[in-house]
Amino acid sequence: MIHTMNFHAPLIIDIAGLTLTKVDRQRLRHPLVGGLTLFARNWKDREQLAFLCRSIRQVRSDLLICVDHEGGRVQRFKTDGFTHLPPMRALGELWMNAPLDAASAATACGYVLGAELRACGVDLSFTPVLDLDFGESSVIGDRSFARDPRVVSLLAKSLMHGLLQSGMANCGKHFPGHGFVQADSHTDIPVDKRSLKTILADDAAPYRWLNTVITSVMPAHVIYPKVDPRPAGFSCKWLNEILRGQLGFGGAIFSDDLSMAGARRIDAREVSFTEAAVTALQAGCDMVLLCNQSVGEGKPIDELINGLTEAQVRGHWQPSEVSEERRLALLPFLPAPQWDELMVSSTYMHALDCIP
Numbered sequence: 001m002i003h004t005m006n007f008h009a010p011l012i013i014d015i016a017g018l019t020l021t022k023v024d025r026q027r028l029r030h031p032l033v034g035g036l037t038l039f040a041r042n043w044k045d046r047e048q049l050a051f052l053c054r055s056i057r058q059v060r061s062d063l064l065i066c067v068d069h070e071g072g073r074v075q076r077f078k079t080d081g082f083t084h085l086p087p088m089r090a091l092g093e094l095w096m097n098a099p100l101d102a103a104s105a106a107t108a109c110g111y112v113l114g115a116e117l118r119a120c121g122v123d124l125s126f127t128p129v130l131d132l133d134f135g136e137s138s139v140i141g142d143r144s145f146a147r148d149p150r151v152v153s154l155l156a157k158s159l160m161h162g163l164l165q166s167g168m169a170n171c172g173k174h175f176p177g178h179g180f181v182q183a184d185s186h187t188d189i190p191v192d193k194r195s196l197k198t199i200l201a202d203d204a205a206p207y208r209w210l211n212t213v214i215t216s217v218m219p220a221h222v223i224y225p226k227v228d229p230r231p232a233g234f235s236c237k238w239l240n241e242i243l244r245g246q247l248g249f250g251g252a253i254f255s256d257d258l259s260m261a262g263a264r265r266i267d268a269r270e271v272s273f274t275e276a277a278v279t280a281l282q283a284g285c286d287m288v289l290l291c292n293q294s295v296g297e298g299k300p301i302d303e304l305i306n307g308l309t310e311a312q313v314r315g316h317w318q319p320s321e322v323s324e325e326r327r328l329a330l331l332p333f334l335p336a337p338q339w340d341e342l343m344v345s346s347t348y349m350h351a352l353d354c355i356p
Contacts, residue, residue, distance in 0.1 A: 008319030009034030009327065010287045011277070011308065012066060012254065013301050016294040018044050020055045023298065028059045030305055034327050035064030037291055038076060038122065045080040046120055046339060053121025064330055069117060069125040071109060072142055077120075081339070083112050083352065088129060090356055091155050092146035103158040108354035110162020115348060118166055119339040124330055125163075126171040126218060126254070128156045130206045131179035140179045149205040156206060160213050162351070167334030172210065174220035174256065175243060176232060177203025181222055189231070190222045199224065200246075208247045216252040216330055217243065219285075221260055230283075234276070239284030252326035255280040255288040259300075273300055274307025278317045286323035 011033045015024045027033060036056070043049055053065055067076050072087025091109070095102035110128075117125060130152055131137070133144035145152045160170045176199050181190035192199070200208075207214065219233035227242075228235040233255045243249045258276045271279070277288045293300040311317045342348050 007321055008032075008324045009062075010281060010285075010319075010323065011305065012037055012064070012287050012289045013304075014039065014291050014294045015042065016296075016298070018042060018048055019052060020059070024294075025059050027298075027301060027305065028056065028063060032305055032308055033063070034287055034324075035066055035123075037289060038065065038067045039292070040076045041295075043077050046082075049077065049120045049122075050339075057121070062328065062331070064327060065121060065123045067117065067122050067125055068127075069113060069122075070127040070129060070143060071113065074143060077117075081343075082116055083355070085109050085113055086356055087142040088145045088155070088159075089133065089142035091159075092133070092144070092151060094356055095146065095151055095155060099154075102155060105354050105356050106155045106158035107162040107165075108351035110159035111165045111351045112162070112348065112355065114163040114166030114168035115337055115342055116339075118168060118332060118336045119342050121336065123332055124169055124171065124216075126173060127163075128159050128170065128172065129174075130156055130172045130210075131174055131177055132203055134179050136182050137179050138182070144179055149202055149209075153206040153209045157210055157213060160210075165347075167332045167336070169215040169330045169332075170213075171216040171218055171254065172207060172214045173218035174222070175204065175207055175217050176200070176220070176224070176238065178220040178222055179203065190220075192222055192224050193226065194224070196224075196227045196242075199227075200242075204242075204247065207243065207249060211248040211250075214249065214251060216254060216326075217249060218254045218256050219243075221256050230279075233285065234279045234283050236283045244284065252286045252323070252330055253284060255285045257289045257291040258304075259291055259293055272307070273304045274311065277304060277308055278311050281317050286320070286326045 012035045014037050056063055068074055069076050071085030091102050091106050129143045131140045131144050133147045145155045163170050181192050221231045223231050228237045232238040258273050280288050290304055
């Protein structure tokens with residue numbers, strides 16, 4: 001692999017197993033790699049996860065250790081003491097009868113989610129989902145709080161408050177909204193034909209209302225043809241003009257997984273991982289994710305690392321000091337709790353009592 005000095009580490013990669021291999025360590029040391037995403041295949045029990053996270057820290061202390069851990073069906077770690085968190089729709093349903101209880105429950109979910117992950121060494125969960133529940137999207141479904149953007153915003157803000165109490169940042173997804181389309185961007189390229197005015201007034205409203213508390217955003221691999229022919233995560237109009245310019249967001253932007261079908265076709269043609277990554281970075285992403293490519297020899301990861309290095313040398317992409325500052329700002333700002341101490345703390349036990 002080619003190595004180069006730079007001050008921006010935009011690549012978020014993954015690993016195949018329960019422990020780091022020599023090749024994993026080599027990849028994680030690369031200056032273009034800024035972190036990794038963990039999956040259920042990286043989980044055996046808490047002791048193993050904590051050891052894995054410590055091993056990652058020993059490679060580089062600034063690496064961002066991430067996971068998709070929302071609650072409901074998207075929760076990577078579910079055994080050995082991890083609390084089974086409800087899907088966000090359960091909080092939205094509680095809101096209909098008892099809104100303040102729902103807000104309290106959302107804060108409790110955020111705190112328990114963040115504290116348990118942090119006690120094992122994980123830095124960031126890609127949560128909360130801000131998509132609206134139109135009843136159309138199978139991939140979103142009960143991951144959404146509600147149909148009403150006001151309810152979504154208030155419950156998401158409560159959840160973010162709980163994450164903040166645990167010392168964890170947050171990630172609003174999937175901008176500007178994935179809930180209206182039926183197609184799953186993991187396997188298809190969803191198209192949302194509504195107008196920009198409609199989307200801003202409805203789906204994207206939570207990003208405007210929460211722009212002071214969202215610390216990172218993940219855009220959708222969805223095409224909104226009345227706004228831009230490119231998916232939102234590859235669109236300068238969506239990311240720079242709308243998200244940052246109109247909606248006032250100043251935090252980090254992650255691409256969604258570049259291995260998803262919705263990320264592999266840009267401008268109506270199939271593109272490589274490198275071209276997808278460069279396009280996303282040029283459009284305004286601070287970091288790009290490539291997931292589930294480490295199984296086997298992991299050649300796609302090495303090809304992306306080398307491809308992005310070459311793109312930098314050729315001037316097709318330049319590192320950003322601001323993007324690196326945004327990445328580092330997502331690292332936890334409080335000491336991680338010890339698991340056994342967390343389990344008997346009054347804050348944690350009270351939060352458990354508030355979770356529906």
